[in-house]
Amino acid sequence: MTKEIFYFLVFPGLLFAGVLGGFLSWFDRKITARVQFRQGPPLFQPLYDFVKLLAKETILPKYGSPLTFLLSPVFALAGATLAAVFILLPVLGIESGFSGDLLVIIYVLNIPSVTYIIGGLASGNPLAAVGSSREIKLILSYELPFLLVLTSIIIKSGMTINLREIIDVQIAQGANIGSLSGIFGFITILMCVQAKLGLVPFDMAEAEGEICDGIMIESSGSVLAIYKLVKYIMFLTLPALICGLFFSGLELSGINILWSILKVLLVVLLITLIRNTNPRVRIKQAMRFFWVWMNLFAVISIILSIIGV
Amino acid sequence: MKIEKFIEEVKQKYPESDIEVINQKRLMIKIPRGLLLKVTDYIFNVRELRYIIVSAMDSQDGYEIIYHYSDDASGWIINLNVLLPHNLPEVESITPVVYGAEWIEREIMDLLGITFLNHPKPERFLMAESWPEGEYPFRRKENKE
């Protein structure tokens, strides 16, 4: 049990993912700034933000459900950390996953979004409700392609639903991204991750210009701090998942560590570039995009992987 | 030139009106207030001049309301001038004819206390909720009740 608790709290869970995710979110902001000809924030900005938010006053909603409002970030944190543990353990090769863990991951990855929604709704703010409604619709849209990509990977890896085994197959046969089906899958999952992270063009749940930060409108102080932490963790976890599924995992030994960092940075870079070269789309457009195009891509990827390309 | 024809036509149709070129390319047509809707309809719908705005002021002779229209083809600005006596600040609303005049009429209503008859939504709207009733910032002191 102590081992699990260590996994959970320190490595590769809360502490590790939080710190590294914070770094990645700094990286994202920095790249964004560079794309926009700006200098960008200092390295420790995520830390400053987090600590500052902790020190701030927290405002609870007068109506709605304050307890739920307080609890949802906590559950978001739990979900995100669990996801981090489940994904990072096999991806980093610390411990092999368990049979069927990919399916668990799908669910666990949804916990943060769901808690955002519940938290947003608990605040009783109509704008947050609009945001929540958009977020849930977004989940509806990206969930299916996300699953289909995973099945494509599962097929490619010989019907195993174990993340570590998938990585092992890749190590043996070459990374999934190297194949045609892998490329299609990669594009799809990149978009899904974009949406999961709530970044432009799929940030309509928090659309600042439309509904004042939507879901997050009422969060302040510590509540927002935890949400931030969750976002940091997700910022590491999801790219790591992509690396695991398409770039044959991350190795932590010797020179491979550099490769691993490069892989993660590459994925984050791609995400950042996408978010900086697109306007936010309408929720309906996003749904159509995922339901039609991304599903199509995912199905192509599946067909290709059945053929074995 | 077109504008001369326009002046001719207005003179013919509405002999009561008093037409004056105030300065270059600016035309002032003074009309009695009973004629307002007809002339407006003629100018806005028949001649298809572009509605600009309505100005109103509290002058010595009464409340002067000036409707500005623009003839974009020639660059002339046509102004309809209606004078309301101080003791009867009422005039027909032109909003039913000119869709866009609704705001400004209400603004005038608010600032100068002029009643627009048949206005679709003659609601009182003041700058702030706390603004006192019956106070019109643009009325001159002597006309303030």
Add this chain to the structure above:
Amino acid sequence: MSKKILIDLAKFRVSQKGDFNYGECIYDFHPDNVGMKAVIERAMLRFTCRRCEDAPCIAICPEDALERDEEGIIDRATNLCVGCQSCVAVCPFGTLMNEIITAKKSICDLESCLKSESPLRCIETAPAGAIIVTEMEADHEQNIFQLDDHILVKEVRWEDLIKDE
């Protein structure tokens, strides 16, 4: 028709300290309009000003607002004047007064005021005797001069003072 007002420049001073009261005005198209100020300015420039040769006021005016007309009377272009009152400071004879040389021009709509039945607001509010309605004509003996059709000014002219000396 020949109803006029007579203004007595000296009487506008309220106290020894030099406070002036130019009365109130019913012409309220401009906020704080005191029509009498405009009248007094014209009267001052016409009857009090010494018409210096190298008029320091003209020289000092940063905006070139002061000019002499054909009669040599100083004329202030209110559209140019910024009310810096350099001219007030520089006038060696104290002709110009700072309450009057302001950036904002006041307007006196005397004609309509005279037409109306009610008494003039400026007369009621200015110091007693400073403004009176009269039908008299200009009378140099009594230092009463004609400014225009409707205004008479009572002022001791500097020419006369010099003569006295």
Add this chain to the structure above:
Amino acid sequence: MGFKESCFKKSLWVYHLSAGSCNNCDIEILDCLTPRYDIERFGMKLVGSVRHADVLLVTGIVTKKTKPRVIEVYEQAPKPIVVIAIGACPCTGGIFASGYNFAGPLDKVIPVDLYIPGCPPKPEAMLAGIMKLLNK
């Protein structure tokens, strides 16, 4: 405590509140975000909800109609909050002080921590002002 303080200074999130301005100050504030001035260097960013704000940038005169709203927003902001009056308008009323709809300078309405006069103040002036406040 010291660390928290310094974090606060290094991560100021700004909420912009226009109380009846002429846009000039507002666009100059936005200018601060843009590449030439880039306040993100100092960890500042513009946020969409007052709940996230550490700084309220108030521009414009407080009109009779905005006064209750300004107070409302101020009260909704999580404390500690820094209120900065940007431009002559909120400092004194500026050119509009004589208007009939002017409800008093900002400091009569909510407590103000920093005044940055100018009409409009240049972005440099705003940055300098904020830096001064932070290094106080």
Add this chain to the structure above:
Amino acid sequence: MVNFQMMIFFPMLAGIILFLIPETLKAVKGIITILISVYILYLAFSVFSAASGLYQMQCTIPYISSYLILNVDGLSKLIVIFLSLFSFLFALYSYGYLKGKQSVECYYSYYVITIGAAMGAALAENLLFFIFCWGILGLTLYKLIKGHNEESSSAAKKAFILIGGSDSILILGIGLIFKLTGTYNISAINISTSGALANAAFLCLLIAALTKAGAIPFHTWVPDYVEHAPASSSAFLPASLDKLLGIYLLARICIQLFSLTAWATMLLMIIGSLTIICAVMMALVQHNYKKLLGYHAVSQVGYMVTGLALGTPLGIAAGLFHLINHALYKGGLFLSAGSIEKQTGEEEIDNLGGLSKLMPLTFFSMLVFALSISGIPPFNGFYSKWMIYRGIIDFGSGPDLVNKLWILWLGLAVFGSVLTLASFIKLISGVFLGRFNQKFAKIKEVKFTMWLPQLILASLCIFFGVFAATAILPTLFNFAPISGAQNLDGLWQSPQVSILILISIVLGFVIYAIGNIGKHRREDSFIGGENIQDETNFAPSDFYKTITEFKLIAFFYNAARKKWFDIYYLGKGFILGLFNIFSACHTGILSTYLVWVAAGLAIILLILI
């Protein structure tokens, strides 16, 4: 030796006796009912600990006794124990719920009769005895709704006709089985679904099971029923008992009575997937929360059907586990819905809001149920769904077309689960979160007898989720065809995960403590400074408007609104059409009808023999 008579016939008898007690003594009846259900629960435990095997019920009438053989095996034990558990909980709830409420006549009588009949159906070895009990259930279903409100009688009629119809088809099926095998004893039957007659028998039984369980396309009675029935009836019958029995029958069909061939599997898979998706799509746009729950009651059946159809031990275990889980949370959901309805008198989601502060216990349990049904770990719904998914993926390595389509099944199942989540978010937010309506400011939490069952069910949901692998599956699901259904290895040991979640909750509060949460303040929502919070709102029913704006989807919704997919109306249309044809034969003389009826019966008999 268990006293089976007491278990089956005593409640029926008691129910009849209860008819004699006047309605004014409703409270007394309620207490009697609770006592009976406690007793049954006790008996059920003794059944559970009894050895498996066939039991002959003692009966003095020799002719009947040959039918009264009972089959106690793992499956029926499982069903019985939960049947009795739910009977108890819902009886407890009914007591509070029906108090001071004008409602169904002789509710408790039928309630008690239902218990007995359900026990009989679950334990019956002989198919005829089974039909007897099964038929009683259809009748009490009808009786437990009638008279609740104005529209309830038409809903009751609809339910009765569909259930009754399926019952007659069941009779036909059983006849066919008898023709094929020559026996009515379940444990002696095993038919392969090849050959026309076997297939017909299979279909007949299938229709009966699916109708009872409420799967597409025989589901339409469920939403209508739950909309108009008292919540306790909805929780009792469509949500738990009927589901338990319907799926029980299906399980019997799949495991025992028939050995499925590929086409049958395919059929079941299609039915399962369609049920999941279509019903949940309908649920998504409901405005009435009871109806919304009704559609979910349908949708979840899809998972069970899918699980059972897989035919693998894992799949069947998953299907059955999901059945139990479903009964737990859906029963709970109906109870919560009933509490809300009782306290507010509102059934429209849009008119509610912000009740979480006023009814915290109901809110908590409803949230647990909602998260369970949406399959959020670590609640129970997640575990069984996850088993089903794994079952599907394993199933994918099979040779047939139906195996090859595993991605489709998986995709639809997962997608359905997300849609479920979506519609529950709407429900929870619409009812409990958001701003509360001043109209409801005086509302209080429900009485003890009502919240207790809710909380018990909620804690069972959590318990079943957390200890699924360690406690539940090994004890309850460890019988013949499914014993040893795979366990999870690795880190996902639910207890551990739960501990981790607990830790992170503690951690969250530590963070809150570090951050000065103590300095919190409560403020009205921020909507840009304008003080009109009371006016602004977001109507939850608009949540998924965007989805219905897509043309294709809009088409289906319109079709559904026009009842194109409602078998009841289709059937009615069909019969009306037939009626026109036969109206030529309409003479108005009773004997003519009798001739027709007799002819019909003769045809049926011909087929049977």
Add this chain to the structure above:
Amino acid sequence: MGKKTIIPIGPYHPLLEEPEFFKLYCDGETVVDMVWETGYNHRGIEKICESKTFEQVFYVVERICGICSTSHPFAYANAVESIPGIEIPLRAKYIRTLIGELERIHSHLLWVGLAGHFLGYNTVFMWAWKYREPVLDMFEMITGNRNSYAMFTIGGVRRDIDSERAGKLFKVLDEAEKKINLLIGAVMDDPVIHARLKGVGTLTAKDIHDFGAVGPTARASGVDIDVRRDDPYAAYDLVNWKVITAQAGDVFAKAEVRLLEMLESIKIIRQCLDFLQKNPEGEIKAKVREIPAGIGIGHAEAPRGEVFHFVKSDGGNSPIRHKIRAPSYTCIPTFRRSCIGGTISDAAIATAAVDPCYCCTERMSQAYDFRTGKKLYNAADLIRLSQQKTEEIKKQLHKR
């Protein structure tokens, strides 16, 4: 139907630089009605103007709004100068034109940036604003200030542009033009922007006439009006340029008009600088000693459309009535036609499409939506709903 969703936007909302309040009545994400309330920004400028001298009024109207801080003085100058009928020096005309066009570029860039910001496309925002900086630099070089230039005066301008500075300006302009071309390309060719803007918030020429909308809003709907050409002032009849129009009337057309107008502006600025460089000497101000009594009406084409000033003088040195009509005043009411039927996201961008700034609209006003949603909502939905209902009832009757 249950509750209707009511979404408040404002008064303090990141979408709006200024306080403004819209209440969107929504059906799901679709906006079915819109009520709006203004007056937050009402500073009583028209009244303040009456207490200022003609000269001072320039600095007040400049602060009607900082974005059009030339257009208002421009129109005001046209109005006041028309009372005595002064012809201003040629050089002053060119300088005025130059500043007016520079402002157009700065304002359109600002709009592009903000529109990008509303769309969540912060890169466009940053880029547009970055490229706007050189324009502001040019302002600083010419007038000494980045905004609120205080450049105009009655009878001319207050600062000259010598040929040395003109040369520098040329360089900056070339630089800016390159960037602007880049940006135009980036925005006009982006498929996602197309998807987001095309067909959104469409206005017909009829709508434009009804509301009296002006500027790019009108020109994007094919209404070919432009004060600079129709009633030329300053040096607009002396330089060579053309009016940009588009036909579609949607947000994209408005963006297109604005983007292409920048290029025209650059053309005009070139010609002005050319003139200033070739004729380095000259008066920049005509002396106007008094403004006689009379009525002055002036208008000018601001970046957002026609600015209209009406000045009445009584021979004093301040106006006795100063009526200001800014373009947004007639453009903003068009939201009622452009937002309804779109989604909330569209409402945001359709609102932005007019490039609204309430400052000027509100110097005087406070308004509500008047055709309450009833008509709009009833016509579209209620009739359909009631028809459906009747049909259902009929069917049910039939069945029995």
